[in-house]
Amino acid sequence: MDLSPDQIIYWQHGWFKINATLVFTWLIMAGLTLGSMLITGRLSGTHQRSRWQNLLEIIVTSIVEQIEEVGLHQIKQQPLQYLGFLGTLFLFVATSALCTIFPGFEPPTGSLSTTTALALSVFVVVPYFGITQQGVAAYLVSYAKPTWIMLPFNLISEVSRTLALAVRLFGNMMSGAMILAILLSITPLIFPIVMTLLGLLTGMVQAYIFSILAAVYIAAATHGRIKAKPKPEPELVLTK
Numbered sequence: 001m002d003l004s005p006d007q008i009i010y011w012q013h014g015w016f017k018i019n020a021t022l023v024f025t026w027l028i029m030a031g032l033t034l035g036s037m038l039i040t041g042r043l044s045g046t047h048q049r050s051r052w053q054n055l056l057e058i059i060v061t062s063i064v065e066q067i068e069e070v071g072l073h074q075i076k077q078q079p080l081q082y083l084g085f086l087g088t089l090f091l092f093v094a095t096s097a098l099c100t101i102f103p104g105f106e107p108p109t110g111s112l113s114t115t116t117a118l119a120l121s122v123f124v125v126v127p128y129f130g131i132t133q134q135g136v137a138a139y140l141v142s143y144a145k146p147t148w149i150m151l152p153f154n155l156i157s158e159v160s161r162t163l164a165l166a167v168r169l170f171g172n173m174m175s176g177a178m179i180l181a182i183l184l185s186i187t188p189l190i191f192p193i194v195m196t197l198l199g200l201l202t203g204m205v206q207a208y209i210f211s212i213l214a215a216v217y218i219a220a221a222t223h224g225r226i227k228a229k230p231k232p233e234p235e236l237v238l239t240k
Contacts, residue, residue: 067079086214098200109206115165115173134222
């Protein structure tokens, strides 16, 4: 029994290896790219739309609404600025979970290397958006707020939450695959099918949690410039 798709080697030459993690990661990326090209290649602005376009609009609208609820909506077009990154995170993790219904498929999110890469992408993008919104000086000063004593703790939190993102996603995805493999070997077919459906639900939940946490971190990094507009004071109207 393989604990990780990293252990499944398809081809090796010296130190260079092509394992299941690499293969299925590129298959998912190719599938998402090809699917987006096919769906967006024939978009319609009329009321007559294809089912794929309706599905795409539902997914995009749902992601935008979630981004707005996190707090990235005060500036005009703000959610769309983060849609590409957060939407890609969600779709990649969700597709990795959904594809487990195919025999022989090993979800790349069951590898610590993949989840670490996803967490590191969040680690890089958060300060990028923070600097974009606040500027370099204002963003760096935010690490010393509310007092400079918090500087080391804020720096440690940046590293610890990245590690937590990677380990949380890896642990949940790997445990589901391991439980299913054990059940298939010791129980009849019906019960593992039920567990597979439960694993799909767990994978979707993990995709949602991972993308929402990334959005929360981005919102925390950009909050310095995002301020709610003050409500105008009501005008006093004098009447006779």
